[in-house]
Amino acid sequence: MNPKPSHWPPHLQYIQTSLYHSSVSIDTQLQIQGPENPSFFSRRYNINRRVVIRPISSPSHPACGQYGLFAVKKIPPKTHIIDYIGEIHCDDRPDSDYDLSLYRSQDGLHVGIDSSTMGNEARFINDYRGVKPKPNAVFSDIRADSGAMRMSIWSSGGEIKKGEEILVSYGKAWWHARNNLQ
Numbered sequence: 001m002n003p004k005p006s007h008w009p010p011h012l013q014y015i016q017t018s019l020y021h022s023s024v025s026i027d028t029q030l031q032i033q034g035p036e037n038p039s040f041f042s043r044r045y046n047i048n049r050r051v052v053i054r055p056i057s058s059p060s061h062p063a064c065g066q067y068g069l070f071a072v073k074k075i076p077p078k079t080h081i082i083d084y085i086g087e088i089h090c091d092d093r094p095d096s097d098y099d100l101s102l103y104r105s106q107d108g109l110h111v112g113i114d115s116s117t118m119g120n121e122a123r124f125i126n127d128y129r130g131v132k133p134k135p136n137a138v139f140s141d142i143r144a145d146s147g148a149m150r151m152s153i154w155s156s157g158g159e160i161k162k163g164e165e166i167l168v169s170y171g172k173a174w175w176h177a178r179n180n181l182q
């Protein structure tokens, strides 16, 4: 069995590559993989040595009692930290707090990456609101050199210090949707 990152919760599946849900057609899979990469599944990620999952116990942290992702060592500005992987799907996941949009086609097809039940360390990245004045990392949806679509997380313009929590902005729309569900 593959080793899991420390503090990985036992009820979640730790995966090293994104998996396709049955709602993703073969045509869409090819669009996501890119024309020259028939082996999307072969891109495997090892445990990420730049970051560590830690339980959050500070009562002033809005995600106290949950987990967060922290830098193990200094991360320079504008540096790739980790790719966000999970279940790639085309069905609606309105109740998932772990669902990112990967791709939207002109004819309305929506492809997401959901890590609510399976994923890697990136699923533990919290939003900066209530923690720090601004995020120190950003999401970036790019096509890798292989042609495959990826959702990556990069450090922003400043260095992330050893021990600092990695924090992104989920965006106003994410918080708006979540607050409207409550």
Ligand SMILES: C[S@@+](CC[C@H](N)C(=O)[O-])C[C@H]1O[C@@H](n2cnc3c(N)ncnc32)[C@H](O)[C@@H]1O
Residues within 6 Å of the ligand: 062, 063, 066, 067, 068, 097, 098, 123, 124, 125, 126, 127, 128, 129, 130, 131
């Ligand atoms: C993608 S998960 C982040 C990882 C999560 N803390 C965990 O342990 O699984 C998103 C969830 O984390 C929590 N969260 C993240 N950032 C937050 C913030 N700034 N304020 C309050 N809750 C936050 C919310 O419960 C949200 O639904």
